[in-house]
Amino acid sequence: MALQEDSFVGDLAAEGMLQGIVMRATVDRGEILSISYPKVPREITLLFPEEVPGEPAVSLFSQRLPLFAERAVAFRGEPIMLLCGPDERRLAELAEEIEIRYRTESPLGFAQPLETQIAERREVVIGAPDRAFDDAFQIVEGEYTTCAQEYRVSDPPGALVAFEEERVVVSCPTQWPFHVRNVVAAVLGLPRKRVEVRVTRMSPPRDSRIWFSSVVAAQCALLAWKSRRPVRLLLGCEEASAVQPRRAPSRIHYRTALDRDGNPVAHDIDLSVDCGAAPMLGEELLERALLAAAGPYQSTAYRLRARLVTTSVPPMDAFQGLGLAQGFFAAETHASRIAELTQTDPFTWKERNLIRRNGLLAGGAIPANYPPTGLLARTVELSDFARKYAAYEMLKKRRETIRDQGSALRGIGLAVAYQGAGFMTRSDEPEPAAVVVRLEANGSLYILTSGVSPSGEARAAWTESAARILGIEPKRIFVSFPDTSLVPNSGPSALSRNITIIGELVERACETVVRKRFRAALPIEVKKTLKLPRANRWNPEEHTGLPFDRLSWAAAAVETEVDPVTLETEVRGIWTTVSCGRVMMEAAARRVVENGIVHALWWCSSSHGSERSPALFEFPPITIEFLSAGQKGWVGGIEELAACVIPSAYVSAVAQATSRYFDTLPITPELIHRYTEEP
Amino acid sequence: MNVTFTLNGKSVTVNAEPDQRLVQILREELQLAGTKAGCYRGECGSCSVLLGGELIPSCLVPAFAVRGATVVTIEGFARTREYAEIIHAFEEAEYAPCGHCLGGRVLAIHALLVRLPSPSEREILAGLSGIRCQCADVSSLLRAVNLVAYSRTRKPHGRGGGRT
Numbered sequence: 001m002a003l004q005e006d007s008f009v010g011d012l013a014a015e016g017m018l019q020g021i022v023m024r025a026t027v028d029r030g031e032i033l034s035i036s037y038p039k040v041p042r043e044i045t046l047l048f049p050e051e052v053p054g055e056p057a058v059s060l061f062s063q064r065l066p067l068f069a070e071r072a073v074a075f076r077g078e079p080i081m082l083l084c085g086p087d088e089r090r091l092a093e094l095a096e097e098i099e100i101r102y103r104t105e106s107p108l109g110f111a112q113p114l115e116t117q118i119a120e121r122r123e124v125v126i127g128a129p130d131r132a133f134d135d136a137f138q139i140v141e142g143e144y145t146t147c148a149q150e151y152r153v154s155d156p157p158g159a160l161v162a163f164e165e166e167r168v169v170v171s172c173p174t175q176w177p178f179h180v181r182n183v184v185a186a187v188l189g190l191p192r193k194r195v196e197v198r199v200t201r202m203s204p205p206r207d208s209r210i211w212f213s214s215v216v217a218a219q220c221a222l223l224a225w226k227s228r229r230p231v232r233l234l235l236g237c238e239e240a241s242a243v244q245p246r247r248a249p250s251r252i253h254y255r256t257a258l259d260r261d262g263n264p265v266a267h268d269i270d271l272s273v274d275c276g277a278a279p280m281l282g283e284e285l286l287e288r289a290l291l292a293a294a295g296p297y298q299s300t301a302y303r304l305r306a307r308l309v310t311t312s313v314p315p316m317d318a319f320q321g322l323g324l325a326q327g328f329f330a331a332e333t334h335a336s337r338i339a340e341l342t343q344t345d346p347f348t349w350k351e352r353n354l355i356r357r358n359g360l361l362a363g364g365a366i367p368a369n370y371p372p373t374g375l376l377a378r379t380v381e382l383s384d385f386a387r388k389y390a391a392y393e394m395l396k397k398r399r400e401t402i403r404d405q406g407s408a409l410r411g412i413g414l415a416v417a418y419q420g421a422g423f424m425t426r427s428d429e430p431e432p433a434a435v436v437v438r439l440e441a442n443g444s445l446y447i448l449t450s451g452v453s454p455s456g457e458a459r460a461a462w463t464e465s466a467a468r469i470l471g472i473e474p475k476r477i478f479v480s481f482p483d484t485s486l487v488p489n490s491g492p493s494a495l496s497r498n499i500t501i502i503g504e505l506v507e508r509a510c511e512t513v514v515r516k517r518f519r520a521a522l523p524i525e526v527k528k529t530l531k532l533p534r535a536n537r538w539n540p541e542e543h544t545g546l547p548f549d550r551l552s553w554a555a556a557a558v559e560t561e562v563d564p565v566t567l568e569t570e571v572r573g574i575w576t577t578v579s580c581g582r583v584m585m586e587a588a589a590r591r592v593v594e595n596g597i598v599h600a601l602w603w604c605s606s607s608h609g610s611e612r613s614p615a616l617f618e619f620p621p622i623t624i625e626f627l628s629a630g631q632k633g634w635v636g637g638i639e640e641l642a643a644c645v646i647p648s649a650y651v652s653a654v655a656q657a658t659s660r661y662f663d664t665l666p667i668t669p670e671l672i673h674r675y676t677e678e679p
Numbered sequence: 680m681n682v683t684f685t686l687n688g689k690s691v692t693v694n695a696e697p698d699q700r701l702v703q704i705l706r707e708e709l710q711l712a713g714t715k716a717g718c719y720r721g722e723c724g725s726c727s728v729l730l731g732g733e734l735i736p737s738c739l740v741p742a743f744a745v746r747g748a749t750v751v752t753i754e755g756f757a758r759t760r761e762y763a764e765i766i767h768a769f770e771e772a773e774y775a776p777c778g779h780c781l782g783g784r785v786l787a788i789h790a791l792l793v794r795l796p797s798p799s800e801r802e803i804l805a806g807l808s809g810i811r812c813q814c815a816d817v818s819s820l821l822r823a824v825n826l827v828a829y830s831r832t833r834k835p836h837g838r839g840g841g842r843t
Contacts, residue, residue: 154811455814457775
């Protein structure tokens with residue numbers, strides 16, 4: 001089998017390999033009445049759901065996604081059966097001849113969900129919100145919606161499954177190799193030790209390959225099992241675009257009671273998240289969205305209601321900023337609206353109300369650390385926010401319609417947000433994350449982890465940490481290839497875990513090696529396992545405790561210009577200040593934040609289903625500054641910050657530029673036209 | 680149908696279906712995996728090759744259109760000094776594309792600099808917009824292209840280099 005650890009799955013091949021394809025549902029929702037197909041040539045293998053030898057589903061925490069639509073179709077693109085054969089063209093021809101008859105039903109939508117669509121609910125009351133609303137000086141309402149965001153990189157999802165001795169060897173791009181192993185073993189009804197997963201090269205997955213790779217790998221493994229040949233299953237571009245998980249759409253309604261000074265005293269928040277046909281990662285999504293929706297500001301009373309809505313679209317995955325991005329978009333856009341209604345500039349309002357030491361997030365959650373002094377002020381200074389905001393406000397008040405002014409329309413927005421690392425509902429992880437470090441007699445150090453580092457930056461950070469702690473040259477440090485037969489399970493390389501959790505385990509292991517170095521004989525092997533804090537565990541029912549071990553904070557200003565004729569929005573500049581504890585490899589960290597900003601802008605301006613993806617020349621000048629926390633201490637996650645902080649700043653900027661109040665993503669020229677033409 | 684063309688400086692003949700695309704010929708018939716298959720719509724740029732010196736998405740080129748043409752893939756371009764220069768600039772600028780778009784990106788930078796030896800920032804971004812993969816940051820890309828442009832204008836190829 002031609003296998004190279006630096007190959008993409010599409011470049012891999014095995015002797016006698018067959019190609020696989022998936023027959024998918026062509027209706028949004030319905031029932032399969034019949035499947036008819038012509039005589040199947042001997043070289044082609046068909047696999048039907050009832051032939052699955054093991055568990056016909058992908059499980060993740062407490063959720064379960066059926067691998068096939070056995071009778072009922074839950075979403076367009078749901079797998080119905082599998083085919084494999086040596087000739088892709090012949091396979092495609094046969095697939096054309098397979099006729100599937102359906103009885104169609106109305107698709108389940110997100111706008112007005114039925115009771116049966118609610119997969120999960122939360123209702124939390126903190127303090128006395130009713131009394132606060134009765135005594136309120138002013139009440140501000142708003143509803144904020146976000147769209148799905150599609151993951152677009154050019155390498156297609158896929159898997160190659162082959163057999164080596166008694167083992168099933170799966171090669172695929174994934175952020176969680178042990179999840180793929182567990183799923184494939186369960187689907188084939190095999191012990192886990194008989195399945196080996198080797199991670200192939202992939203484009204940065206942005207947390208959209210946490211569990212979807214397991215689905216593709218399981219399908220591919222079933223075809224290999226039935227045909228008794230190696231099989232490669234590659235999803236086509238359009239197929240991947242249709243069925244790959246996306247960022248979950250959200251709708252968040254606020255009623256906020258303000259005191260005489262315009263400060264919030266109570267929030268009534270009603271949140272709905274569209275999790276697609278199955279609530280994979282749903283509990284986590286809901287928890288994070290709700291926490292973020294309560295905002296980073298001080299308030300005494302809350303009524304929080306949240307529901308996870310199942311709909312007739314493919315299930316959603318994490319995507320960078322899982323839940324937090326949707327929650328902070330609403331919280332920060334709402335905060336900017338309150339500032340405007342109370343005739344306060346956004347900086348003054350946000351600075352005044354930002355959570356301070358001894359304050360509680362969402363009334364009960366304990367922040368691991370508070371926003372550093374000067375986070376917002378430095379962003380304001382870098383972007384010249386105060387002057388620009390005042391100037392654009394003056395221009396806004398002077399014009400009656402956006403066509404009044406011959407020149408372009410400008411605005412600037414400001415937002416602040418935080419991110420944690422890892423899962424909030426982390427106690428549900430099937431086994432604790434682990435890392436092994438081994439110092440050999442020849443002085444070389446091996447780091448064994450299933451952590452996946454597609455861009456190589458996490459790998460470089462682990463090496464740098466080990467080199468610093470042990471005083472070993474980086475070239476003598478080797479990070480293992482993520483192969484489940486060689487390394488311990490370090491959990492998913494998602495939600496900034498690579499640096500915060502795996503990175504910390506590497507550091508702790510290296511520190512133990514230092515302590516043992518002159519007392520024990522070489523080789524020295526140390527295994528470190530993630531220990532969850534015993535005290536202050538997060539309580540989702542009461543919203544108390546510590547939701548994340550630590551928080552990274554960011555503030556951002558976004559300046560936009562709207563063309564008065566075409567209504568297209570150009571971003572003139574982005575300034576962001578980040579506080580994430582100790583900054584490892586600053587140039588790399590800067591690249592991570594910049595890339596996050598680009599993807600956040602994409603979410604702001606292009607809707608799913610549109611063919612448009614942003615071109616390079618649309619990218620604005622970006623200034624990133626890290627607030628120094630010295631060379632020691634904890635390292636925080638940064639990958640999700642841009643998705644949390646940029647969208648609301650962008651929307652506020654467009655709102656100021658157009659004199660219209662925007663409360664939704666994406667903002668397209670068509671939307672601006674509709675908002676500006678409506679009275 | 681037999682198609683003969685010049686690939687990376689050598690004449691090759693392949694037996695291809697008329698509707699087979701150049702990217703499939705390169706990857707499946709000739710095992711040149713450096714040209715990546717992406718969208719098959721000419722959008723992503725991962726399959727870019729130089730066809731008669733022009734940067735073209737090979738997924739849009741049918742087999743019959745390659746007859747007699749000169750095609751350079753990343754494997755062929757990797758043997759040139761220009762390639763080494765671009766990769767060196769990537770390292771200098773700490774620019775790390777994902778690998779799926781790498782070949783297309785390198786060829787796009789080369790094609791751009793042949794056309795515009797000293798491009799402005801906007802020209803760089805517009806010129807490289809055909810590669811849509813968003814795996815890496817734009818600032819490092821700009822730095823890398825500027826480094827290549829600078830080194831090429833300082834050391835004209837074929838003249839032994841050096842400041843004059």
